[in-house]
Structures are given as structure tokens and as C-alpha cells.
Amino acid sequence: MNCDVRLMKGNEAVAEAAVRCGCDGYFGYPITPQSEILETLMALRPWTTTGMQVVQAESEVAAINMVYGGASLGRRVMTSSSSPGISLMCEGLSYIAGASLPCLIINVQRGGPGLGTIQPSQGDYFQAVKGGGHGDYHCVVLAPDSVQEMYDFVAEGFDIAFKYRIPVMMLSDGMVGQMMEKVVLRENRPRKTDAEIVAECDSWALTGRHPNRTHNIITSLQLQAAEQEAVNLQLQAKYQAIQQNETRWDEYHTDDADVVLVAFGCSARICREVVDMARSEGLRVGLVRPITLWPFPSDRLGELAQQVQMLMTVELNAGQMVEDVRLAVNGQVPVCFYGRMGGVIFTPDEVLEQLKQHL
Amino acid sequence: MDVREIICEQNKVYSKSKILTDTTLHYCPGCSHGVVHKLIAEVIEELGIQQRTIGVTPVGCGVFAYNYFDIDMVEAAHGRACAVATGINRLAPERVVFTYQGDGDLSAIGTGETIHACNRGESIVVFYINNAIYGMTGGQMAPTTLCGMKTATTPDGRDPKLHGYPYKITEMLAQLEGVCYVTRQTVASAVYIRKAKRAIRRAFENALAGRGLSFVEIVATCNSGWKMSPVAANKWLVENMLPFYPLGDIKSVGE
Amino acid sequence: MTRIKGAVVIQTEQCKGCGLCVEACASNVLTMSVNVNSKGYVYSTSLNPELCIGCASCAVVCPDSCISVYRQSVKEERD
Numbered sequence: 001m002n003c004d005v006r007l008m009k010g011n012e013a014v015a016e017a018a019v020r021c022g023c024d025g026y027f028g029y030p031i032t033p034q035s036e037i038l039e040t041l042m043a044l045r046p047w048t049t050t051g052m053q054v055v056q057a058e059s060e061v062a063a064i065n066m067v068y069g070g071a072s073l074g075r076r077v078m079t080s081s082s083s084p085g086i087s088l089m090c091e092g093l094s095y096i097a098g099a100s101l102p103c104l105i106i107n108v109q110r111g112g113p114g115l116g117t118i119q120p121s122q123g124d125y126f127q128a129v130k131g132g133g134h135g136d137y138h139c140v141v142l143a144p145d146s147v148q149e150m151y152d153f154v155a156e157g158f159d160i161a162f163k164y165r166i167p168v169m170m171l172s173d174g175m176v177g178q179m180m181e182k183v184v185l186r187e188n189r190p191r192k193t194d195a196e197i198v199a200e201c202d203s204w205a206l207t208g209r210h211p212n213r214t215h216n217i218i219t220s221l222q223l224q225a226a227e228q229e230a231v232n233l234q235l236q237a238k239y240q241a242i243q244q245n246e247t248r249w250d251e252y253h254t255d256d257a258d259v260v261l262v263a264f265g266c267s268a269r270i271c272r273e274v275v276d277m278a279r280s281e282g283l284r285v286g287l288v289r290p291i292t293l294w295p296f297p298s299d300r301l302g303e304l305a306q307q308v309q310m311l312m313t314v315e316l317n318a319g320q321m322v323e324d325v326r327l328a329v330n331g332q333v334p335v336c337f338y339g340r341m342g343g344v345i346f347t348p349d350e351v352l353e354q355l356k357q358h359l
Numbered sequence: 360m361d362v363r364e365i366i367c368e369q370n371k372v373y374s375k376s377k378i379l380t381d382t383t384l385h386y387c388p389g390c391s392h393g394v395v396h397k398l399i400a401e402v403i404e405e406l407g408i409q410q411r412t413i414g415v416t417p418v419g420c421g422v423f424a425y426n427y428f429d430i431d432m433v434e435a436a437h438g439r440a441c442a443v444a445t446g447i448n449r450l451a452p453e454r455v456v457f458t459y460q461g462d463g464d465l466s467a468i469g470t471g472e473t474i475h476a477c478n479r480g481e482s483i484v485v486f487y488i489n490n491a492i493y494g495m496t497g498g499q500m501a502p503t504t505l506c507g508m509k510t511a512t513t514p515d516g517r518d519p520k521l522h523g524y525p526y527k528i529t530e531m532l533a534q535l536e537g538v539c540y541v542t543r544q545t546v547a548s549a550v551y552i553r554k555a556k557r558a559i560r561r562a563f564e565n566a567l568a569g570r571g572l573s574f575v576e577i578v579a580t581c582n583s584g585w586k587m588s589p590v591a592a593n594k595w596l597v598e599n600m601l602p603f604y605p606l607g608d609i610k611s612v613g614e
Numbered sequence: 615m616t617r618i619k620g621a622v623v624i625q626t627e628q629c630k631g632c633g634l635c636v637e638a639c640a641s642n643v644l645t646m647s648v649n650v651n652s653k654g655y656v657y658s659t660s661l662n663p664e665l666c667i668g669c670a671s672c673a674v675v676c677p678d679s680c681i682s683v684y685r686q687s688v689k690e691e692r693d
Binding site: 362363365366367370371372373374375376379383384386387388389390391392393394397546548549552553588589590593 | 619620621623628630631632633634637638655663664666668670671673674675676677678679680681682683684685686
């Protein structure tokens with residue numbers, strides 16, 4: 001097979017993927033450690049090739065609202081930022097979720113709170129998974145652990161976003177965004193034509209009021225409580241379908257494991273090494289890597305809890321995903337936690353040492 | 360002759376625009392919003408651009424404008440209409456995009472989005488309804504509230520030492536390269552309304568010709584917030600608002 | 615000689631009784647009703663329909679687009 005393989009940064013892979021998967025528009029604002037996404041797109045000049053538009057906005061607030069505007073057309077639009085910038089986008093994200101618009105948001109996380117640090121962190125798990133903005137809503141949250149996944153999750157993110165008309169967030173971090181790896185540049189998809197957009201989205205998008213339908217309105221406003229509750233119930237039904245159909249995770253040596261590590265993103269990379277080291281010492285350790293953080297693979301973790309003696313959640317934060325792991329395990333076995341914060345990254349030895357203390 | 364004989368289709372000289380839906384406006388009796396909606400609808404109808412036009416509504420009294428225009432519309436978060444319009448304009452340049460925003464939405468919380476959309480020269484039309492008050496939230500001070508004017512949050516009148524001064528964002532925006540047409544109009548009488556309509560038509564023609572951003576301020580009343588009758592509010596506007604917010608074209612290029 | 619005659623049709627159910635049309639009418643055609651419509655508003659009504667010249671100022675100022683205006687040139691014999 002003739003395929004395009006390159007050595008790239010995670011951030012560069014996102015930009016390349018956007019152009020190749022038929023994205024219509026990117027709107028962003030510079031912030032470390034993800035500015036290469038905007039820089040790479042500007043260097044690729046996709047408006048001269050696929051027609052994709054790229055705009056450097058005046059703020060993250062403006063960028064997410066440009067996404068809202070583009071998404072309301074039924075177009076494939078995206079933005080990216082890092083933790084403090086995502087906080088600024090949360091208002092817009094809530095409106096996008098409330099208006100049921102599809103789009104892709106990428107968070108290349110850095111340490112916080114506040115201005116924090118520019119080193120890798122997973123401190124935005126709660127923000128990404130539990131809301132961030134106001135109101136009862138969810139984004140589908142994809143957690144890549146490699147440059148290849150940062151590439152692949154752009155197209156896959158758009159597919160999910162349009163299947164359910166929902167914002168999809170790729171929750172990456174400064175390590176996966178900045179590191180270089182081999183990437184297979186899969187599938188080139190052309191941008192959707194106007195006719196295809198009308199065929200796909202005319203029931204809701206701003207395709208232009210024409211004689212065959214009444215005017216389309218994109219809004220998240222309902223003044224009557226009962227009408228708002230009806231909107232909420234529709235959203236919840238959609239979320240239930242997503243939980244049934246889209247939950248994804250990865251397992252490594254869980255078949256005979258006595259202890260299972262749970263980690264996502266860059267922490268999962270480190271934990272794979274921990275599993276190998278532990279097994280070389282005769283410890284039967286496995287790993288579950290949630291690929292979707294929402295929906296969360298709760299059922300599978302609940303199942304595994306019947307087979308193992310203990311789970312240990314490993315995150316680059318003060319313990320966020322561990323709450324969801326404990327809900328999933330529901331007290332069947334102990335769930336312990338190890339994490340580092342502030343941009344400090346644990347080594348495999350350090351994690352193994354912590355694991356042994358709990359055995 | 361009986362006047363009823365005159366009432367037939369060929370003698371009709373004025374009626375409701377077909378671009379307005381049958382939905383009753385939620386605005387208070389005598390509110391300027393209804394008049395401005397009507398003018399925008401008439402211009403869209405006359406230019407034959409119903410299918411091409413997309414409107415962006417604000418947060419404020421104008422939020423439900425999407426129920427009244429028979430065109431595709433999107434409701435933006437408070438102040439963000441110009442950013443939303445930018446996203447639409449960039450991805451659908453063949454569309455005619457307008458925002459409809461109040462003074463709080465555009466010149467307080469949305470100042471940044473407004474300035475930068477103007478500076479980028481987005482090919483859109485921005486309507487700025489300045490009634491010197493926050494209507495929907497119950498009549499609080501706006502950036503444009505005149506000194507001495509009483510509102511729910513300036514019960515003793517706006518004191519610039521406490522609340523700052525009213526400002527004219529329209530004149531400020533005229534300085535920006537990306538803006539091709541800046542005008543201030545009002546709808547306080549039939550004569551003013553006819554002039555305002557000509558300005559609105561010109562703004563839409565600029566968007567169709569891709570000349571840049573057109574900015575149309577409408578000095579408007581909020582008779583409920585001002586606690587006046589609609590007729591008294593129009594009179595008060597002419598006597599008090601217009602000396603501070605003078606009417607006319609402020610910038611006009613590329614005609 | 616030729617005179618311009620006008621007529622207005624007011625959708626009284628849509629009228630909110632703001633009175634701007636009465637103020638705008640230079641020919642004293644319009645007045646506010648004594649009765650109210652189903653929403654409880656007094657509404658605009660023709661008091662002197664024969665005076666209407668079809669200038670449409672009332673309709674132009676109406677925020678709720680309730681007024682349609684008709685106009686016709688009428689030949690009249692000089693008395």
C-alpha cells in the first residue's frame with residue numbers, strides 16, 4: 001500500500017489532518033503549547049488548495065464564537081487551545097452544546113490553575129468531562145496517547161460530531177502535542193460541497209431560507225421551563241445513545257491481571273512501560289486506557305473489578321478521573337491513585353514504586 | 360366617493376413586508392425595534408436576497424428577532440454576534456450576513472468582537488440599536504446612557520465620576536480601515552425612518568458588493584425603560600439623544 | 615382637477631395602542647379607540663377617513679406593521 005508516512009509533532013499532525021479530512025474552517029488564538037496548530041495551518045495555506053479557511057481570532061472567546069457561526073452553516077469547523085484558553089471558550093461551548101451544533105475542539109493541556117505552567121498536565125479532566133461551561137451538557141471527549149491518534153481523532157471527531165450534532169473535544173496534553181512520532185497520513189477526504197451540506201443538514205443548518213422549507217433558527221434559548229426541559233430531555237436521550245455506541249477503551253495485559261492501572265493520554269504511555277516492568281518482576285499488572293473519557297468505560301471497569309484485587313488510577317493531576325473509576329468499581333475492590341501536578345511528569349520507576357507500596 | 364373603493368390591490372402603496380413572519384413582536388408598544396426590523400425586512404425584500412441572507416441576533420431585547428424575520432438566523436451569546444458573523448462570512452462569503460445588536464451587547468460586553476470584526480473588514484452589516492439603556496434586564500445603565508439620565512442602576516442619574524462617561528463607539532469604529540460605511544440614523548419620526556431605510560439599503564448593497572463592513576447605528580427609544588409614553592419618548596430622543604449622538608454619515612468609501 | 619385620495623386598513627388585533635401613528639398623521643385621520651382589542655390594548659382607528667391622502671406616514675412609523683395604505687388619484691368636478 002502506498003501511504004504517506006511522516007515524522008511530525010502532535011500539533012502539526014492535527015493541522016495536517018484538518019486539511020486532509022475535509023475540514024472547512026479553523027479559528028484559533030495562539031497559546032503555548034499548541035500554537036503550532038495555527039502556525040502549521042497558516043503555512044499549509046489550505047485556502048489555496050481545499051478552500052479551508054483559517055482565521056487568527058482576537059481571543060479564544062471570539063474563536064469559539066466563530067466556530068459557533070461556522071458550525072451553524074453545517075460546515076466542519078474546529079478550534080484548538082490550551083487550558084486557560086479553553087476556560088475562555090467554555091461559554092461558547094455551552095451555547096454550541098445547547099444549540100446542538102457539531103464541531104471539534106482540541107485542548108493541548110498545560111498545568112494550572114490560573115496561568116499555571118506550559119508543561120504537560122491532565123488537570124482539565126473535570127472541565128472536559130463534567131462540563132466546563134454552564135448547564136447540563138456533555139462533549140464527547142477523545143484522549144489521544146500518540147501523534148497518530150492526534151491525527152486520526154480529527155476525522156473521527158468530526159464523524160462523531162456530525163453523527164450526533166455534538167461538540168467533540170480532543171483532550172490532549174503538552175507531551176503528546178509537542179513530541180514527534182511517525183504518523184501514517186491516512187485517507188484524504190474532500191470538503192463537502194454546498195449540495196452535500198444541503199442534503200445532509202438542510203433540516204437544521206443555515207443553508208438559506210428557500211421555498212421548500214420554513215426558516216431555520218439556531219438558538220439555545222427557551223423562555224418556558226417546560227420547553228427547556230424538553231430540550232434537556234432530547235440532549236439526555238442523545239447522550240444515552242452516545243454512551244451505548246461510542247464508548248472506547250484500550251486494554252493491555254488485563255486477561256490475567258491481579259492489579260489494573262487506569263490511565264489516559266500521555267500517562268497511559270508511561271503506564272504501558274510500568275506494566276512491562278512489573279511483569280518482568282512477576283507481578284500480574286494490566287492497563288485500561290479509556291480512549292473516550294466521556295462516555296467513560298464504566299461498565300468494563302466494573303466488570304474488571306470482579307476479577308482483580310485492586311485498581312490504581314494514574315494521572316497528571318490531583319486525582320480527577322479516579323472519581324469516575326471509583327464510581328465504576330462501586331466499592332468492589334480498592335481503587336488507589338497516584339499523580340503528579342504542575343507539569344511534573346512521573347517516571348515508570350516512580351509509578352511502579354507507588355504500585356508496590358499498595359500491594 | 361367612498362374611501363372603501365380605494366382599497367384594492369392595485370392601489371396598495373404600503374403594507375407589511377413579506378420577510379416579516381406573522382408572529383406578534385414581543386416588544387413593548389411603540390418600541391423602536393419593531394420599526395428597525397421592518398426596515399431591514401423591507402430592504403431584504405426589495406433586494407431579493409431572502410435566501411442569501413443570514414441574520415445574527417444578540418442577547419438583549421433583540422434576542423427573538425429570529426422569530427420575526429423569515430430568513431435563516433442564529434442567536435449569538437451576549438456580545439459575540441460579530442464573531443459568529445465572522446465565522447459565517449468566512450465560510451459562506453456568498454451569503455449576506457447581518458448582526459442586530461443593542462448598546463449593551465455591542466458596546467459593552469462585545470466591544471472586542473465588534474472592533475476586530477470591523478478591523479478585519481468582514482463583509483457584513485452591523486446594526487447597532489442605541490437606546491441608552493439595558494431594556495431586557497429591566498432598564499439598567501448602558502455604556503451609552505447620557506450623563507444625568509436615571510436608570511435602575513443610576514437612580515440619581517448617571518454621574519461620570521461614579522459610572523464613567525457615555526461613549527460613541529460609532530465614531531471610534533469609523534477610524535478602522537476595514538469599515539467602508541458608518542452612519543448614525545434614528546427612527547423617531549416618519550422622515551427619519553425614510554432616511555434610515557436608505558442607509559440600511561446602502562449597507563446591504565455594500566455587503567453584496569463585498570466592500571467591507573457597514574456599521575449602522577440607530578438611535579432608538581426604550582419608552583418602558585425611560586418610563587415615558589412612546590410619543591414622549593420619541594420627542595425626548597430628538598431633544599436629548601440627538602445633540603449627543605448627531606445623525607448622518609460618518610464614513611463612506613467606495614460608492 | 616385631480617386629487618389624491620387615500621385609505622388605511624388597520625389590523626386592530628395586532629395593534630398595541632402605542633399611538634405613534636396618530637401622532638404621525640398630519641391629516642387628523644386617526645385616533646385611538648375607546649374599546650380594547652382581545653389583548654386589552656386600545657387600538658388605532660380612522661376617525662376622519664375622508665381626510666386621508668395616503669401619505670403612509672402612519673404605516674411607516676408603526677412598529678408592529680399593522681397598517682396597510684392605499685392611494686388613488688381621483689378626478690373631481692369643480693363646484
